[in-house]
Amino acid sequence: MGDRTAPGTGAVAMPGTTPDRASTCLACGLLCDDIEVRVEPGDEDGPRIVAARNTCELGASWFLRRRKHADGSPLASIDGLACSDATALERAARLLGRARRPVVLGLIQSSLEAQRRAVAVADLVGAAIEPSHASALRPRLRAYQRVGRVGATLGEVAQRADRVVLWACDPSVSHPRFFERFVDREGRFVAGGERLVLRVGPADDFASLTRLRLIVAGKPEDGATTDDERAWAHAMLGARYGAIVHAGRPNEEAGQWALMRLVRDLNGPGRRFVALGLAGPGNPAGAEAALAWQTGFPAGCDLRSGAPVDRPGESEACALLAEGRADLALIVGDDPPLKADAAAHLGSVPRIVIAPDATDPARGAAVGFSSAVTGLEGGGTVVRSDGAPIPLEAPLAASAIRPTDHAWLTLLHQRLGSGA
C-alpha cells in the first residue's frame, strides 16, 4: 500500500505535521491502526489531513474526505436554528423527561466511552436502546446463545492458520487489507509454512453447512453433496489450524448455527478451527460490549420497566417505532437503517440528534448537537470484531471545535440529573 494523497494538494512535498502515533481507520471492520497521516495547518477552515499512508482505497477516502471545521453550522440547534449549548441541553432534557416511550438509536460510529454514556442515559430515562446493526446481529446472537462460538483474534489467524476459508464473502472488497495484514504474511506457526485460501460460496448456507458437517463427522453423505463440498471438507479436515472467515452470511439463525457447529466439530485431536466474523465499519463491537456488561443484552434492550428486558418483536426499539409506540428518539450518529414503517414513524417523532451533521437543518432534528467525527476529531476507544480494543489517535483532535459525542452525552446525562 502506497501513499494516498488528497487530489490536487501535492501534500507530501508540503510542510506539515505527522502525529507521533499511528491513527486508526474506521472505514471498515478491520480497524487498521497503523495509518500514518499528515496534517496541514490548513486555511480558514482549520487543519486538515492531506496524506494517509498504509490505507486502502476505503481508508484513504475516509481520512481524506474534506471536512470543514468552521463551516458555519452551529454546535447546537433547536428545530434547525442555532442556539446556545445550555438552551439545547435544557430542551433535550425536557423532551427526554417528558417522553413516555423514548428510544436510543445509532451508537455504532461512537467511541466506547460515548457508548457507555449512551446506555447510562437510556437507563436513566427508561428508554429502549438499540445499536444500528441490531437487526443483523440478532440472528447471529441467537445462534451463539444456542451453540457458542469457537473463535480467535485476527493475529492468531495470521500466526497459525494453514487454511483460510472465505465463507460467501470477499474481504478484498469489504475489508481490503485483510489479505495484506493477516494472510499474505509470514506466520510463525503455520503448519508447513503454507496457507491454503479457500473461497466458498454455496447458494444455500444452511444446506451446504449441514452437508459439510456430515462429511466432517464421517457420516454417510447427503445425496445433494457436491464435488466442491467434498473438496472443501477435505481441505478443512487437512488443517492444523483453520479459520472460516465470514461477513454478511450466513444471515439467518439456522445458517449461523450450522456454521458454528461445523467449526466446533472441526476441533479435535491434532486440529484447531476457529470462526472469524468481520464486522462492518465503525465500532459496532464496542456497542455490543458496553451494552453486554451494563445490561446483559448486546443487541440492545428495553429499560422502561426499570431493569433491562428483551422481548423479541415487542420491546425492541425498532418494533416500538414500527408500531408507532415510540414518541421520542435520541440518535447518536447516523440514522439507523430501518424498515419503511419504522423509518416513517421515526420521521414523525421529535429527534434529539448527536452527530457531526446534527445541526444541519436537513437532518431535521428537534434538538441537534454537532459532534466531532470519531477517530478524526474525537478520540477514545474502539473494539474490533475479534474483541481487541484499539485506541483512537484522532489526528485532528487538537484543533477540533466540536465536542465529542461522549462530551455531549455526559452533559446531557448531568442535565437529566444523574445518579450513577
Place this chain on the structure above:
Amino acid sequence: MTRLRIEGGRVVDPANGIDAVRDVWIEDGVIVAAPENPSLWADRTIDARGDIVMPGGVDVHCHIAGPKVNAARVLRPEDRTEAVGRRPGFRSGAVGSVPTSFATGYRYAGLGYTTALDAAVPPLGARLVHHELDDTPVIDKAFLVLMGNNQFVLDRVGEGDHIGLRDFVAWQIHAAKAFGIKVVNPGGVERWKQGARDVATLDDAIEGFGTGVTPRTILTGLARAAVDLKLPHPVHVHGLNLGLPGNATVMMETMKGLDGLRAHLAHVQFHSYAGDPSDGASFGSGVAELASYLDEHDGLTVDVGQVLFGETTSMTADGAVGAYLARLTGRKWHNHDVELETGCGVVPITYAPTNVIHAWQWSIGLEWLLSVRDPWKVALSTDHPNGGSFLSYPRVIAWLMSRNLRDETLATLPESVRTRVPLAGLDREYTLSEVAIVTRAGPARILGLGATKGQLGPGADADVTIYRPNDDVRQMFELPRWALKAGRVVIDDGELVAAPEGVTLFAATEHDRAIEARIAKHFHEHSSIQFSHVALREEETPQAKPVMVGGQKKT
C-alpha cells in the same frame, strides 16, 4: 472532613490480633487512632453494640470483568435469575452466575466485600477491562495479566534471558496497568493452540521457542521475575491438568518446584485429585499431603475454588480445559484464542450432588479449608463463577463454622462418596477470627495489600463490615447491617444506600526502556495491533490507582 465512630462492637481484626469490644474511628476514609476527646469528635456514630465489626471482605480470586466474563453474559441469557432495578443513584442490571457490571459492584458490597481481584485478563484486553471495571462500582478492583503462554516470555525462557523476561514483565504490567502476573497452564495453552495435545507434566517440552522451554521453566522464570520486581503479589498460578483425576501429583511437583520462590496457587480444589487419569472411578482426594506441604513451607499460599451444587458458568484462560468441558458436557462452548498469549473457554456447568465427581469436588474444597492449619495461607474463594457465585460465600462460611451443616450436605451425597471423603472425618469448626482471616485479612496480605486492606489498624482504608450476630451464620454473612467503603456508609441498616466509585489498583512497576525496542519488534512481527497502541495512557484509566512495588517510596 468526615469523622465517624463505630461504637462498642466486637471488633474481629486478626491482622492486629484483636477480638474484643472496642470503638473504631474513621477520618477522611481512613481508620485512625482513638481521638483525645471522643465526645466532640464524630460527625456520625454507628451504634454497633452487640454487633461484629470486621474489615471489608477481600476476594483474592474471581472473574468479574474482561472478554470471557462479557462473553458469558452474552452466551447465557437463560442464566439471569434476578433483575436489578434502577433507582436514584443506582443503575439497573441483572444477576445470574455472571452479573452485569454495576450489579457485580452492588452485590459484592451487599455481602460486605470491598475489594476483588480479577484473576485472568489477556493483556490485549486490558484497555477494555479498565472500562468495564470503571462500570463496576463500590468495590476496589485489581486484575492480573495472563503471561504463562506469552510468546515473548517463552522466547526469553528459551534463551535463558532472565533479565529480558523480568523487564518484559515490568513493561507488561505497566502497559496494562495490571496488578500482577497470572500463569495459566504454563505452555499448555500454547501447545494446545498449536494443535498438539495439552501438557501432562511439568517437564514436557513446549516446541517452537528454543530449548528447555517447559511448564516448569516458564513458571519458575515468571515466579522469579515477580520476586525480583518485588511485586506486591507473587505469581498467581493455575496449574496443569485442571480437573483431571490424579492431578494432585503434578500439584505437589508444582509446589516443590517453586521452592525458594513465592507463589499463590489458585483454586487448588480443582488440582487436588487422587486417582488414575484414565479411570474416573478411582477419583479421590489428594488434599492431605498437599495441605501438609503448604503448612510446612513458606512462600506459598492458596485459594480454594469451592464448588457449590447448582448451575454456574465455567470460564478459564485454559482453552484446553474449555474444550474438554465442552466435549464432556456437550453444552454450548465459547472459545477465543488470543494472539501471542492465551486462550479462553466458557462453558455452562451444573454441579449435581448426585454426580460422584461433583460430590468429591464439593468435599475437597472444604477439606482444603479445614486441613490447612495456618489460616493465613488459605483463602476462601469459589473461583467465581467457576465453582459457584461469589454470592455463595456466606454458605461456605456457614459450612466452615458448623460440622452439623456439613454433615447435612454430606448426607445428600452418593454413598460411594460420603463414606470415603476425608471431609467426613474433620471436626474442625472455624472461629469468627479464622473466618475473618480467610475472607479478608489473609487475602489482603496475600495480595500485598496488608497495610491498607483486610485490617482495622490506624492508616488502613476504612472498609468495614458490621454484622448482627445470628445463629443462622449464612444469613448473618449474607446481610451485613452496615458496610463502609473508604469511610462512606454504603450499607445502612441492611440497605445498599450509596454506590461510590472504587479504584482499580495497579502495580507501579518501572522497567528498563531498552526492552521496549525488542517488544516493539515482536509486536511488529507477530501482533495485529501496533506496539504504540498497546500501553494504556494515563487519561484512559481515570479510576486507576498505583500501588508501590517493593523499594519504591510514595511520592
